[in-house]
Amino acid sequence: MISQFPQGAIRTDKEAVLRGIGEPLTAGLRIEAMLFNTLIGTHDFSEEPGAFGEKRKAKWKND
Structure with a gap:
């Protein structure tokens, strides 16, 4: 389910779709890259790879 993913990622995905319609x-890819870059540095951005490496379920903070 979508609700199990970090809210920041869901929000930026939705915004990318709406702005890219x-x-x-090329413009859509620029929009996606710009929004993706806003997530870098957040806890949730690094949580999934860390959880995968540690073989545990990700704990989202939705920051």
């Missing part, structure tokens, strides 16, 4: 592919 009707735009050329």
Whole structure:
């Protein structure tokens, strides 16, 4: 279920889709990259790879 994923990622994915509607592919990719970069440095960004490496379920803070 989508609700099991970090809210910040869901929010930026939705925004990328809404902002990219009707735009050329290159513009859509720029929008996606810009929004992705806003997540770098958050706890949730590094939580999934860390949890995977430690073989545990991710604990999202939704920051």
